[in-house]
Amino acid sequence: MRSVIPILTMVAAIVVIWYGAAIGMNAQWARDQAARAGTTLSTSELIADTWSQERPKLPAPHQIVAELWKTTAMMKPTSKRSLVFHGWITLSATMLGFVFGTGAGILLAIGIVHSRSMDMGVMPWAIASQTIPIIAIAPMIIVVLNSIGITGLVPKAIISAYLSFFPVVVGMVKGLRSPDAMQLDLLRTYNASKPQALWKLRFPASLPYLFASLKVGVAASLVGTIVGELPTGAIRGLGARMLTGSYYGQTIQIWSALFAAAILAAGLVGIIGLVQRLTLRRMGAV
Amino acid sequence: MGWVVFAFVFWVAAIALNSWLARHPLSETRLGKLLVPTIFGVTILVVWEALVRGLEVSSVILPPPSAIAAKFATSLPILWVDFVQTIVKGALSGYAIGCGAAFLTAVAIDRSKFLQRGLLPVGNFVAALPIVGTAPILVMWFGFDWQSKSAVVVAMVFFPMLVNTVEGLAASSAMQRDLMKTYSASYLQTLFKLRLPAAMPFVFNGLKISTTLALIGAIVAEFFGSPVKGMGFRISTEVGRMGLDMVWAEIAVAALAGSAFYGAVALIEKGVTFWHPSQRG
Missing domain, CATH: 1.10.3720.10 (MetI-like)
Incomplete structure (x- = not known):
């Protein structure tokens, strides 16, 4: 709690700098407009203008908040101009992909822990794949699946599943291996079978690792979905809002989509953090 | 059909080889640690190539590795x-x-x-x-x-x-x-x-x-x-x-x-x- 004041100070400082930067970056346009109209602006008029332009280089925070409010609360969620609509498209693809990616990742991790040949053969590739900008294949997946008639949610979900898959594999393998030899020996003296050892010892022991990698995975999933929305011709979703915004120079629209994505990401990570805290508390681990 | 069968046989053989290698004392050495993932990687490429040829997948969906290497x-x-x-x-x-x-x-x-x-x-x-x-x-x-x-x-x-x-x-x-x-x-x-x-x-x-x-x-x-x-x-x-x-x-x-x-x-x-x-x- 004692860090609330420093954080608030920091956020306030960012907002102040932002307003200042908005003046600096938008002033040129405001002066040009005034010169064209044959008038000169006083300082206060100039500042007021830089904070309320239609297509500013850098929109002021209140403009973004107003746009967010206008496109969420003031519009029907089914409207094509509503951010709730686009956010939902992105969120549903992210969640579908995240669930499948995580499930597959956990299964592969269980396989790796139990099979030495899989461990030696697959694990180096799983680790190496984390150093590769996987996202580069996103446009290809979208277009190829489109060409064989699969459109909509599924291609984006595949990308987001792919991105959340590897962090979960790597984290889960570490987690499933985290019980020490003493505990594994104890289970052996109990004559526990492999599934029993997995279910009663390895899996509970892996939960802290699982949650840590879920947080990384869900953020990666969201990025994957957003990038996956770029090459489809920009129809629906937060990524599409950003792309159309950049085509038409609608900076406020880009920023509001960016903020919506940020809020979504923060919400998803926050929910996982909450589940983590509740689970670990019930397990008595905290 | 021949290519598909070949892919399947190659896959099984490579998995068998890898599990044998993993139990072999060789797997403790540096060479073994490098060999097993390499075999796995090569297997993926070979199966990819064979399946693309066998199932006649169009190159606008998935080109075979040989075509990619040539390009x-x-x-x-x-x-x-x-x-x-x-x-x-x-x-x-x-x-x-x-x-x-x-x-x-x-x-x-x-x-x-x-x-x-x-x-x-x-x-x-x-x-x-x-x-x-x-x-x-x-x-x-x-x-x-x-x-x-x-x-x-x-x-x-x-x-x-x-x-x-x-x-x-x-x-x-x-x-x-x-x-x-x-x-x-x-x-x-x-x-x-x-x-x-x-x-x-x-x-x-x-x-x-x-x-x-x-x-x-x-x-x-x-x-x-x-x-x-x-x-x-x-x-x-x-x-x-x-x-x-x-x-x-x-x-x-x-x-x-x-x-x-x-x-x-x-x-x-x-x-x-x-x-x-x-x-x-």
Whole structure:
């Protein structure tokens, strides 16, 4: 709690700098407009203008908040101009992909822990794949699946599943291996079978690792979905809002989509953090 | 049909060979540790090639590895131009600027508990956000050429690097800092002789995370506009023209560049933090 004041100070400082930067970056346009109209602006008029332009280089925070409010609360969620609509498209693809990616990742991790040949053969590739900008294949997946008639949610979900898959594999393998030899020996003296050892010892022991990698995975999933929305011709979703915004120079629209994505990401990570805290508390681990 | 059967037989044989190798004493040696993943990788390529031929998959859906390799070999000049544009100009410059700025910021706020307590949660929060979404804005500000890509990379690597460095600077123990105090070491002496060396494992962790982020940032930013060269540009245009062999060749370049970049940072880490337990044994 004692860090609330420093954080608030920091956020306030960012907002102040932002307003200042908005003046600096938008002033040129405001002066040009005034010169064209044959008038000169006083300082206060100039500042007021830089904070309320239609297509500013850098929109002021209140403009973004107003746009967010206008496109969420003031519009029907089914409207094509509503951010709730686009956010939902992105969120549903992210969640579908995240669930499948995580499930597959956990299964592969269980396989790796139990099979030495899989461990030696697959694990180096799983680790190496984390150093590769996987996202580069996103446009290809979208277009190829489109060409064989699969459109909509599924291609984006595949990308987001792919991105959340590897962090979960790597984290889960570490987690499933985290019980020490003493505990594994104890289970052996109990004559526990492999599934029993997995279910009663390895899996509970892996939960802290699982949650840590879920947080990384869900953020990666969201990025994957957003990038996956770029090459489809920009129809629906937060990524599409950003792309159309950049085509038409609608900076406020880009920023509001960016903020919506940020809020979504923060919400998803926050929910996982909450589940983590509740689970670990019930397990008595905290 | 023959190719499909061949793929299946090859797969089974390779799996059998790998499980035999994994139980063999050879697997404890360096050679064995290299051999098993290599066999696995080669198997994937062979099965891919055989299935694409056997099932007659159209090359606009999935080209076989041989076609990708052929394309790679014949379009080396284009790939090189793209590599220079995206990796060297966009990613590396942004990586250097972003990581350098984050490192200096971390050292600068190191003396103020107040700034740290405010900046760390904000940094942690921002590090989890989809920063790549700033790409359209930065492309608008800095133009289509590599400067905007470099700016996206700076935005992406700054906060992970900052958080790691600040954590690292707190890594030396109270005992060690007390010892420096009994030597009557100045702040700068403590910083250079104790705390920066102790921070190095964390700093390199941040540097390694940032390598991937840098490549992602540079490639994705090109989807929002670029001159007529660059890996992201080539991928998005070739996808549109159904030239998938070229897309895969670019992906191969990205994979090679990504692993080499990471490998280089890991190698430097090994030299700098040779004393750390994770580097021994």
